[in-house]
Amino acid sequence: MTLPDDLRQTPLTAFNIAHGGKMVPFAGYEMPVQFPDGVLKEHLHCRAAAGLFDVSHMGQVILRPKSGRLEDAALALERLVPVDVLGLKPGRQRYGLFTAQDGGILDDLMIANRDDHLFLVVNAACKAEDIAHLRTHLGDECDIEELTDRALIALQGPQAEAVLSTLAPEVADMRFMEVADVVLLGSPAIVARAGYTGEDGYEISVPADRAVALAEAFLADTRVLLVGLGARDSLRLESGLCLYGHDIDTATTPAQGAIEWAIQKVRRSGGARxxxxxxxxxxxxxxxxxxxxxxxxxxxEGRAPIREGAVLFADEAGGEPVGRVTSGGFGPSVNAPVAMGYVPASLSAADTALFAEVRGKRHPVFISPLPFITQRYKRS
Structure with missing residues (x-):
C-alpha cells in the first residue's frame, strides 16, 4: 500500500515499521493497523497479558492559569465542558466533552489536575480544532500549550501493572484515573492509570526522544505484545467505548450517546454550578x-459481523429505517459479532429484536447491555 507523502509521523513510526507494523493513514498520521501476529492474536493477548500501543497521534495540551490559581483555569474550562473540573482533585483525571451550542459533541477528551495546571488529552483528528477552540474562548485567562515534543504510549492488560512495576514499583499503588509523575529509564514521565480497552493499564507521556527506548524495554518483556489500530478498535468496541466521529459526533448529544454519566451532579439542573x-x-x-x-x-444473530453504516429496521421486511450501526465487527473475547448503534428510545430496551440490512438482506440483531465484556479497571 502506497501511503500519502503528507502523513505525519509519531516518535515511534520508525520503531513500528522496524517491528513489522502494517502502516495505514489514520487521522493524518502514518499508524500501524496491525503487526505480524495479526489483529486476533493482538486482541486476545491484550486481554490475557499486556498490549503495547503507540497513541502518540493524540493531542497533549497544557492549560495553565495566567492568575496562578488552578481554580481559575478549572472554572474557565467548565465554560466549554459539562463536567466538574473544579472538583477534580490533584493527581486525578476524568473524561470530558467539548459541547456545541446545539448540544452536539465537538470532541471527547481526558482532563487531569496536575496541581498548577490542567493536562488535556484530545483526539488526533480534532486536536487542531480543539486547541483553536481553547485559545479562542480561554486565551485571555489561560496559557494554552500543545506538547509537540512528547510521545504517548499505552500499556494495557492484566499484566500491565506487573510489567510497568519492573521499571517503577510505585505505579502498583495507583488507582483507576490517577495521574502521577514517574521516572522511567531515567526520564520523567506522566503516567495515568487509564486506557481505551476495558482492561487495567496505563497511558504514559514521555519525551519524544525517550519513546523508542521505553517501547523497546516494554517489548523485551515476554508478557508484552505490540498492538495496532485494528485490535485497539475491537478492544474498545467490546468495552462499549465510543469512537469520536463514529459513535459520537456533532449531531449527537451526551444523553443520546449514553454518556450522561460524564456529567456530574454539580453541573446538572439544580447543581451549584x-x-x-x-x-x-x-x-x-x-x-x-x-x-x-x-x-x-x-x-x-449468527457469526457474521454487522459493520458500521448498516441500517436498522423494526421489521424483517418493509417499513422505514429506525436506526443505524455506528461501530461493528467480530468480538474475539466474546467469540461473537458485536456492534453499537442508534435506535429510538422506545426500541432501546435490552433484548429488543431488530433487523440490520446487509447487501439487501435483513439479519436479526438484538439490543444488548454495554459493555460486552467485564471491564477490569483497578478502582481500589
Missing amino acids: AGGFPGADIILAELETGAPRRRVGLRP
Missing part, C-alpha cells in the same frame, strides 16, 4: 426528560 456550557439548555433538558434516540449495544 449547573449549566454555563455550550448547549446547556438542550443537554440538561434531555438529562431530565430523556433523549429521543439512544446509543445501544447490538448482538447480531
Whole structure:
C-alpha cells in the first residue's frame, strides 16, 4: 500500500515499521493497523497479558492559569465542558466533552489536575480544532500549550501493572484515573492509570526522544505484545467505548450517546454550578426528560459481523429505517459479532429484536447491555 507523502509521523513510526507494523493513514498520521501476529492474536493477548500501543497521534495540551490559581483555569474550562473540573482533585483525571451550542459533541477528551495546571488529552483528528477552540474562548485567562515534543504510549492488560512495576514499583499503588509523575529509564514521565480497552493499564507521556527506548524495554518483556489500530478498535468496541466521529459526533448529544454519566451532579439542573456550557439548555433538558434516540449495544444473530453504516429496521421486511450501526465487527473475547448503534428510545430496551440490512438482506440483531465484556479497571 502506497501511503500519502503528507502523513505525519509519531516518535515511534520508525520503531513500528522496524517491528513489522502494517502502516495505514489514520487521522493524518502514518499508524500501524496491525503487526505480524495479526489483529486476533493482538486482541486476545491484550486481554490475557499486556498490549503495547503507540497513541502518540493524540493531542497533549497544557492549560495553565495566567492568575496562578488552578481554580481559575478549572472554572474557565467548565465554560466549554459539562463536567466538574473544579472538583477534580490533584493527581486525578476524568473524561470530558467539548459541547456545541446545539448540544452536539465537538470532541471527547481526558482532563487531569496536575496541581498548577490542567493536562488535556484530545483526539488526533480534532486536536487542531480543539486547541483553536481553547485559545479562542480561554486565551485571555489561560496559557494554552500543545506538547509537540512528547510521545504517548499505552500499556494495557492484566499484566500491565506487573510489567510497568519492573521499571517503577510505585505505579502498583495507583488507582483507576490517577495521574502521577514517574521516572522511567531515567526520564520523567506522566503516567495515568487509564486506557481505551476495558482492561487495567496505563497511558504514559514521555519525551519524544525517550519513546523508542521505553517501547523497546516494554517489548523485551515476554508478557508484552505490540498492538495496532485494528485490535485497539475491537478492544474498545467490546468495552462499549465510543469512537469520536463514529459513535459520537456533532449531531449527537451526551444523553443520546449514553454518556450522561460524564456529567456530574454539580453541573446538572439544580447543581451549584449547573449549566454555563455550550448547549446547556438542550443537554440538561434531555438529562431530565430523556433523549429521543439512544446509543445501544447490538448482538447480531449468527457469526457474521454487522459493520458500521448498516441500517436498522423494526421489521424483517418493509417499513422505514429506525436506526443505524455506528461501530461493528467480530468480538474475539466474546467469540461473537458485536456492534453499537442508534435506535429510538422506545426500541432501546435490552433484548429488543431488530433487523440490520446487509447487501439487501435483513439479519436479526438484538439490543444488548454495554459493555460486552467485564471491564477490569483497578478502582481500589
